[in-house]
Amino acid sequence: MQITFLGTSSGVPTRGRNVSSVAVRLPQRAEVWLLDCGEATQHQLLRSDVKISQITKIFITHMHGDHIFGLPGLLASCGMAGNVSHIDIYGPTGLGEYLDACLRYSETRLSYSIKVHRVKTGMVCEDSEFYMMAAPLKHKVTAHGYRLVERDRAGKFDVEKALSMDIPSGPIFGELKQGKMVTLPDGRKIDGKQFCGTPQIGRKIAYCTDTVFCDSSVELAQNADVLIHESTFAHQDSAMAFQRLHSTSTMAAQVALLANVKQLIITHFSPRYAPGNPILLEDLVNEARMIFANTIPAYDFMTYAIAPPHSS
Numbered sequence: 001m002q003i004t005f006l007g008t009s010s011g012v013p014t015r016g017r018n019v020s021s022v023a024v025r026l027p028q029r030a031e032v033w034l035l036d037c038g039e040a041t042q043h044q045l046l047r048s049d050v051k052i053s054q055i056t057k058i059f060i061t062h063m064h065g066d067h068i069f070g071l072p073g074l075l076a077s078c079g080m081a082g083n084v085s086h087i088d089i090y091g092p093t094g095l096g097e098y099l100d101a102c103l104r105y106s107e108t109r110l111s112y113s114i115k116v117h118r119v120k121t122g123m124v125c126e127d128s129e130f131y132m133m134a135a136p137l138k139h140k141v142t143a144h145g146y147r148l149v150e151r152d153r154a155g156k157f158d159v160e161k162a163l164s165m166d167i168p169s170g171p172i173f174g175e176l177k178q179g180k181m182v183t184l185p186d187g188r189k190i191d192g193k194q195f196c197g198t199p200q201i202g203r204k205i206a207y208c209t210d211t212v213f214c215d216s217s218v219e220l221a222q223n224a225d226v227l228i229h230e231s232t233f234a235h236q237d238s239a240m241a242f243q244r245l246h247s248t249s250t251m252a253a254q255v256a257l258l259a260n261v262k263q264l265i266i267t268h269f270s271p272r273y274a275p276g277n278p279i280l281l282e283d284l285v286n287e288a289r290m291i292f293a294n295t296i297p298a299y300d301f302m303t304y305a306i307a308p309p310h311s312s
Contacts, residue, residue, distance in 0.1 A: 001027050001150065001203050001306040003226065003265075005298045006044040010210075010232045010246070010268040011066055013039065017300050019066035020209065020268060022228060023050045024148060026130060027308065033132075034058045035146060035207050035228075041070035042077045048301055053083050057125065059132065060091030061209060062143035063098070072102035079111040090117045090124055090132075092142045119144050135220050137211035139245045145208040147220045153309075154179050155197030162195050200309040206261070209268050212242060213251040221259035225306045228298070229255055231266035234279045235287045249284040253291035264288065267298035 002025040007018035019038030023045070026033065032054040034041075045052050055078060061067055071089075078084045089095065096116035103110070117124070124132040124146070133147040157177045163169070167176070167190065175182050176192035183189050206221035209230035221227045232246035241248045249266060256264035266288055273281045281297060288295040 001025070001205070001308075003205065003228070003304045003306070004048055004050050005265075005267065005300060005302045005304075006041055006048060006050075007036075007038050008267045008269060008298045008300055008302075009066075010230070010270050012271065014271050014274065017269070017271075018044050019069075021070065022207065022267075023048070023055075024205065025050065025054075027150075029129075030054050031056050033148065036061055036067040036209075037069075037071040037074055038066045039069035040073075042074040044300065045074075052078055055084070056087060057132075058087060058089045059119075059124070059146050059207075060089070060095055061137070061145065061207070062139060062141050063092055063094055064141065064210065067210075068095070068098065071099065072106065072108065075099070075103070075110060075114065076108050084112045086113045086115070088115050088117060088125065090119050090134075092144065093118055133220070135216040137208060137216055138214040139210045139212070143210055145206065145211065145217055145220045147224070148205045148207070150202030150204070152202045153200040154192075155199050158195045158197070165190075203306045203309065205306070206259075208255065210246055212245045212247055213254060217255045218258045221255055221261050224259065224261045226263045226265060226304065227252075227256050227259065227261040228265050228267060230268035231284055231288065231297075232268050232270050234273065234284050236279070249288040250291055253288040253295060256292040256295070262294065263304075264292050264295040265298050265304065266295060269297075 004023045006021040009017035013019050020036040021038050021041040022035040024033045119134050124134045131149050134144040137143040137145045176195050179192045181191050204224040206224040206227045208217040229252040230247050231249045231252045233241040233248045235248050235250045238248050252266050285297050
């Protein structure tokens with residue numbers, strides 16, 4: 001599972017950072033799920049090694065421009081990618097109307113189908129391998145954070161043990177690999193779990209932006225392999241953070257600590273911390289690390305891979 005940051009600035013783009021968007025490449029299938037789509041996301045994709053044609057789902061946290069202005073252009077470009085057949089888009093109330101207006105007034109006609117889903121708390125979408133959950137964040141407009149989960153898998157199947165018990169191979173092996181109870185042709189009842197090693201625990205990613213510190217962020221991030229959390233402000237600017245309902249570096253770190261995550265990646269940085277100013281981005285990172293040591297800052301085109309789980 002691979003995360004690519006396409007934009008890491010808050011509010012407006014800078015010379016070195018575009019506005020919010022994160023691409024997640026799903027393992028063992030040529031599929032990309034996109035988190036937010038700020039202005040010029042399609043340009044960032046062209047400069048990355050993420051293929052536009054592999055985008056199948058887009059998840060929008062809220063309706064502020066730095067998270068949605070790139071969506072109409074990206075959808076138009078996807079139509080020219082050649083092999084896009086359908087994209088599901090998830091987000092708050094109003095997202096469908098926004099897209100309808102953009103496409104209608106620009107006379108853009110997509111060569112593939114899209115479906116806009118209104119996000120509610122709880123399950124957003126699921127299939128046999130992955131599912132996405134959402135929870136409300138605390139921002140000036142309706143906003144949701146997301147939790148992407150890879151389903152647990154059965155451990156390594158002991159073929160030699162099964163053969164030693166004269167269990168016929170074929171479809172029966174497939175059922176036993178899933179840990180199911182199987183009745184053999186000779187009447188024996190076999191529990192598949194006795195042939196499977198330790199289950200592979202699925203990987204988990206939490207994405208929380210834009211928000212001030214809130215309990216929902218902690219819930220979304222519980223035991224995540226990676227928490228991507230906004231860190232718009234430095235700790236000494238916490239009054240501004242509360243006023244604008246954004247997070248400081250220390251708030252992001254507190255969420256990571258309380259949620260027992262493995263890795264915190266902070267992003268969505270205010271341009272005010274650029275070189276030449278009294279407080280720099282390095283200061284925000286150091287503040288976060290004082291609370292949660294496993295903190296790293298995101299930058300545009302940074303790729304972070306989550307290793308596959310191991311089983312015995």
